[in-house]
Amino acid sequence: MDRRTFVKTVIAGSALSAAPALPALAGPGTLRIGLITPPSHQWSKSAEALAARLAEASGGRIALSVHAAGQLGSEAQMLQQLQAGALDMAFLTLGELSNRNAQFGALTAPYLVRDMGQARRLLAGATAQELLAKAGRLGLVGLGFGMAGMRQVLLREPAPAGEALQGRKIRTVPLAQELDFWRRVGAAPTPLPLPALYDALANGQIDGMQIDFEGTWNSRYFEHASEMLASDHMIFPMIAVGSGRRWATLSHEDRALIDGAVAETLEELRATYEEIDAIYRAKIEEAGFPVRSVDRSYFGGAVDAWYSEWRVMTPVLERLEAEAAEL
Ligand code: BEZ
Numbered sequence: 001m002d003r004r005t006f007v008k009t010v011i012a013g014s015a016l017s018a019a020p021a022l023p024a025l026a027g028p029g030t031l032r033i034g035l036i037t038p039p040s041h042q043w044s045k046s047a048e049a050l051a052a053r054l055a056e057a058s059g060g061r062i063a064l065s066v067h068a069a070g071q072l073g074s075e076a077q078m079l080q081q082l083q084a085g086a087l088d089m090a091f092l093t094l095g096e097l098s099n100r101n102a103q104f105g106a107l108t109a110p111y112l113v114r115d116m117g118q119a120r121r122l123l124a125g126a127t128a129q130e131l132l133a134k135a136g137r138l139g140l141v142g143l144g145f146g147m148a149g150m151r152q153v154l155l156r157e158p159a160p161a162g163e164a165l166q167g168r169k170i171r172t173v174p175l176a177q178e179l180d181f182w183r184r185v186g187a188a189p190t191p192l193p194l195p196a197l198y199d200a201l202a203n204g205q206i207d208g209m210q211i212d213f214e215g216t217w218n219s220r221y222f223e224h225a226s227e228m229l230a231s232d233h234m235i236f237p238m239i240a241v242g243s244g245r246r247w248a249t250l251s252h253e254d255r256a257l258i259d260g261a262v263a264e265t266l267e268e269l270r271a272t273y274e275e276i277d278a279i280y281r282a283k284i285e286e287a288g289f290p291v292r293s294v295d296r297s298y299f300g301g302a303v304d305a306w307y308s309e310w311r312v313m314t315p316v317l318e319r320l321e322a323e324a325a326e327l
Pocket of ligand 1: 093148212
């Protein structure tokens with residue numbers, strides 16, 4: 001099978017175990033990075049910044065072509081391509097990884113951190129690095145964590161108290177910990193990918209969504225809602241990964257160069273997010289849309305009950321809590 005046929009077969013979904021070894025390339029040439037966010041999103045802007053940084057650091061030898069807005073498929077499809085060596089890099093949410101190794105989902109624990117600054121430090125900390133190494137088992141190279149804004153709740157109809165969320169269809173990402181949190185709140189968690197959100201909210205398929213201020217403003221979701229709960233209840237991590245199979249074909253020097261460029265880009269991205277939430281919250285409020293701050297008590301006993309279960313299911317959670325408490 002030649003390389004092109006191989007790549008086509010993999011994209012069409014052939015079994016990983018049947019994939020032949022990839023031919024080594026002379027040099028990295030043009031690498032591709034995939035992500036689901038639209039070009040206006042900070043993750044996409046950071047991927048472009050990474051491309052510029054790599055071009056400069058390699059004297060133009062390494063080009064990175066950015067495929068945003070799910071051009072290469074869903075995260076599930078991109079993960080398959082990464083594992084097969086048909087895609088070089090991706091910025092991913094934790095949905096797919098957590099469903100293969102639940103320890104990753106511990107980073108989305110409700111009220112694990114009090115603010116973005118603490119989230120930023122936790123994602124660069126020792127326990128997060130330990131989690132990053134677990135990407136190897138999935139055929140990936142964990143390059144670092146980024147994040148999006150803290151999770152908030154956008155509602156079609158207001159919910160003055162947490163009990164009012166009972167039975168409401170709240171959009172989540174397909175990640176066991178998030179689904180479990182919303183079940184404990186009494187809502188009906190409804191997993192939907194980012195590109196489906198606008199229509200789902202507009203046509204009433206969902207009653208609300210777990211989302212951030214940035215997406216709410218840029219994608220105009222608030223046009224079909226009546227209240228936003230500024231709950232800051234979860235970090236929304238991003239993981240930057242490389243394909244293990246492609247990394248095996250790169251020289252030590254190129255790997256180090258890419259590692260360095262990704263680390264700088266992610267550090268910048270994490271720092272940027274300390275401001276992004278405030279900027280986009282202000283835009284939404286200035287547009288006259290009601291934003292109401294709520295804290296952990298709004299969700300009643302759901303948060304404590306969630307921790308009782310997930311501390312047992314994912315032992316890394318207690319280490320994350322201990323580390324966060326020191327930050
Ligand atoms: C989301 O699915 O809510 C999401 C995905 C990527 C970046 C930000 C949000």
